[in-house]
Amino acid sequence: MSDDTAKFEINGKTVILPVLKGTDGPDVVDIRKLYAEADVFTYDPSFTSTASCESKITFIDGDKGVLLHRGYPIAELAEQSSFLEVCYLLLHGELPTAPQFAQFEQNIIYHTMLHEQFDRFFQGFRRDAHPMAIMTGAVGALSAFYHDSTNVNDPEQRMISAHRMIAKMPTIAARAFKYFRGQPFVYPRNDLSYAENFLRMCFSVPAEDWKPNPVLTNAMDRIFILHADHEQNASTSTVRLAGSSGANPFACIAAGIASLWGPKHGGANEECLNMLAEIGTVDRIPEFVQGVKDRRYMLMGFGHRVYKNYDPRATVMQKTCHEVLKEVGAENDPLLQVAIELEKVALSDPFFIDRKLYPNVDFYSGITLRALGFPAEMFTVLFALARTVGWIAQWKEMIEDPSQKIGRPRQIYTGEGPRTYATIDKR
Numbered sequence: 001m002s003d004d005t006a007k008f009e010i011n012g013k014t015v016i017l018p019v020l021k022g023t024d025g026p027d028v029v030d031i032r033k034l035y036a037e038a039d040v041f042t043y044d045p046s047f048t049s050t051a052s053c054e055s056k057i058t059f060i061d062g063d064k065g066v067l068l069h070r071g072y073p074i075a076e077l078a079e080q081s082s083f084l085e086v087c088y089l090l091l092h093g094e095l096p097t098a099p100q101f102a103q104f105e106q107n108i109i110y111h112t113m114l115h116e117q118f119d120r121f122f123q124g125f126r127r128d129a130h131p132m133a134i135m136t137g138a139v140g141a142l143s144a145f146y147h148d149s150t151n152v153n154d155p156e157q158r159m160i161s162a163h164r165m166i167a168k169m170p171t172i173a174a175r176a177f178k179y180f181r182g183q184p185f186v187y188p189r190n191d192l193s194y195a196e197n198f199l200r201m202c203f204s205v206p207a208e209d210w211k212p213n214p215v216l217t218n219a220m221d222r223i224f225i226l227h228a229d230h231e232q233n234a235s236t237s238t239v240r241l242a243g244s245s246g247a248n249p250f251a252c253i254a255a256g257i258a259s260l261w262g263p264k265h266g267g268a269n270e271e272c273l274n275m276l277a278e279i280g281t282v283d284r285i286p287e288f289v290q291g292v293k294d295r296r297y298m299l300m301g302f303g304h305r306v307y308k309n310y311d312p313r314a315t316v317m318q319k320t321c322h323e324v325l326k327e328v329g330a331e332n333d334p335l336l337q338v339a340i341e342l343e344k345v346a347l348s349d350p351f352f353i354d355r356k357l358y359p360n361v362d363f364y365s366g367i368t369l370r371a372l373g374f375p376a377e378m379f380t381v382l383f384a385l386a387r388t389v390g391w392i393a394q395w396k397e398m399i400e401d402p403s404q405k406i407g408r409p410r411q412i413y414t415g416e417g418p419r420t421y422a423t424i425d426k427r
Helices: 034-038 074-080 083-092 098-110 116-123 131-145 155-181 194-203 214-226 234-243 249-260 268-279 282-293 312-328 334-346 350-354 361-372 376-399
Strands: 005-010 013-020 058-061 066-069
Touching: 005 034, 013 034, 066 074, 066 083, 066 312, 074 214, 074 312, 083 098, 083 155, 083 194, 083 214, 083 376, 098 155, 116 131, 116 155, 131 155, 131 249, 131 376, 155 194, 155 249, 155 376, 194 214, 214 312, 214 361, 214 376, 234 249, 234 376, 249 376, 268 282, 268 334, 268 361, 268 376, 282 334, 282 350, 312 361, 334 361, 361 376
Parallel strands: none
Antiparallel strands: 005 013, 058 066
C-alpha cells in the first residue's frame, strides 16, 4: 500500500479510499469499503478495469508487449526452459534446482496413468463428440476417482491434486483425440519427456513403431510454455471464482476448460484456421484483405485485446512455426500457403501496421498445430492442457490467501419494481 489516497464524494458523503501499488502496472484504488461507507457500488462490465485479486504469478503490460512469469520474460522461458520447469516455477515461485526438478519430474511421471475404470467414460460419448466436450466431462469426473486429494484445506492434498492434473491432462487429451479418430488408446511411458509422451499417445498406432522427432517435440513443449498462464483472463477468473466457494480443484479446472472453449477465448486459434479455410487459396487474399478493410470479413489471429503492441508470445511462436513447416515439408499445403502469404501482407500493409494488427500467438499456433497433425477440433484441447498449470497455480494462490472470500459480483438492477401477484384467470 502507498501513502496515496483517493477521495470519493457522493450524496453529501466523503469517503477516503487507499491506493495500492503493485510491483509494476497501474495503481489500484481499493474500493472494498465504498459500499459500507457510501452505500454505492462501482460499475465495471466484464471487470476490464477491476483488479479481482492480488497475485504474484504473472504480469502483463499490454502497451509494451510484456509477459512475465514470476518475473521471467516469456521469450527467455520458451527458448531456454522446459514446460515442466515452467510448471515448477508457476507453482513454487522459483526455478527448481537440479534435485528439486528431478523430484518434481518424477512426481509428474508417477501420476500420468489414469484409473483403468476411467476409460469407460470415453465410451459414453458419441463417436463424433467434440474433444472439448469430452475434456470438460472427463476432468470434472477426476474427483470421483481421486477423492483422496480434494480437501482444499490440506496443503499436501492441494499439491498432490496439482501434480495429478498436470500429469493426467496429456493422457486425457490424447484419449479424447484417439476417441475422436476411432483409434485405440495408447498408454503413457515413463522413459519419455512430457511433450514426447503426449505426441506418442496421440500419433502412435499398434501397427507401426513411433519415433520422437526433436523438432516437433521442441515445438510442442514451446506451445505448452507459451500457453501456461496469462494473468486474470476469462478462464482463470472462472477457476478462481469457482474455487472461492471451496469447490474441489478438479471441478474448478473443469469450469476453466468450459470457459476456455468459447471462440473469443481459447477457441481463437480454431477460428483462425477456419478463416484460412474460408479464404481457400492465395489468389483470394487481396479480396479478403479488402473485405476486412471494408468490415465485411472478420479477421482472426491478428491483434489482441490485451496487447496493444506485439504479442510477445507470437515472436517465439513465429520462429517455431516455420521450423515445424520446414521439418514436415508442409510448405505445399494450400492452407498453410494461405497463412504464410497472409502473414506477409499483415506485416507490410499500412492498414494492419497502423492499427497494430500483428499476427498473435493464436495465428501461429493454429498453423503449427495443423502442421503437427492435429485437427482444428483439438486446438483448444491443447490450450487447456497447457493452461492447466496456470489455473492450478492461480487456484492454489487463491486458496492460500487469508483475505480471500467467496466471489460475489454485484449488479445494477434494471427490471420491474415491486408488483402484486395476480392469479392466472385475472391476467
